[in-house]
Amino acid sequence: MTSTVRTGLVPPTLRTLPEAIGANLAIARARTSARILAVVKADGYGHGAVPVARAAVAAGADWLGTTDLAEALALRAAGLTVPILTWLNPSGADAEAAAAGGIDVAVGSVGELAALVSRSTPAGVRIHLHVDTGMAREGCPAAEWDALITAAAGAQRHGQAQVVGLMGHLPLADEADPAANAPAVARLRQARTAVRAAGLGVPLTHLAATSGTLTDPSTHFGMVRFGAGLVGIDPSGTTExxxxxxxxxxxxxSAAVEAGTPVGYGGTYVTTTATYLSVLPLGYADGIPREISPEACVAIHGRRHRIVGRVSMDQIVVDTGAAPVPPGTTATVFGPRDGITPTIQDWARWAGTIPHTIVTGIGARVRTSA
Incomplete structure (x- = not known):
């Protein structure tokens, strides 16, 4: 069975992908006066980087953001012309390609900066200084800020780089509590003061991602990075x-079975009454979490039906009750909230994870429709 018929990741019936992204961006725009950078990493959070980027730009996003230079260059090749920032490149990223493509690159250490400018063009690559504001994951540690800023100022004087941005991350934004964000805000303000003192002016400063954008204006600075929110995920849980x-x-x-019928590998589920079982051709190889709660279900003909037995590599079994379901009938695994259709938030709860892992985990066999 080919991937073109086994499953489909399609825009919702009641709202197209561009409409949903436009509506979500409108919500973000109502919460901030800062510029909005639409993050389209992880292939647009599993929805396709190019279609998500196009929809975001059409809806008014000022910038685009990716993890690495290759993703950014793919957006340029697709004809997107707005500013693009990339912030997770291996050492020695191609500065010439970045400069030629008009792509900004974040640097989080003196070593990263040295490797980048060693390949820089005479015009210099545009850089955002990436400082650690409390994550200890990426960005320059506070003890090394002075060295990075000094090196960046030298690179700018020699025409190797243009310092145009300053960025950090909020470690506790999902708590939707400005008090929790205050230490990171203070650190970024401190870094901005140091950058200004080094004669680098006031670069475009950005700290907030989706949660900060929706809940805390003090984190917005000159730009916010709105990524998961584009596709309907609010990690703070404050905004629908x-x-x-x-x-x-x-x-x-589809088949009729008797009470007492074991279902799937290991027979971990046994039917308690006579019922009909239907098989859907997708499983953990397609991104369906293998470990799910007994509540997990799909929607068929406007009703929820439980998934029973273990999730297999490429099959799940659904108990449809007293009514047989003919082969070819469409089941909806997740979709927009309508009171019946399971949502990605439901699936995250059933799998004990976050919605991001549900949409980014959809496998390559799933056909994406425009």
């Missing part, structure tokens, strides 16, 4: 956003 996709699959097999 619009789901941007619907995952569907056809029923490929």
């Amino acid at each position: 956003l619009h789901g941007a996709s619907r995952l569907t699959a056809p029923v490929v097999h």
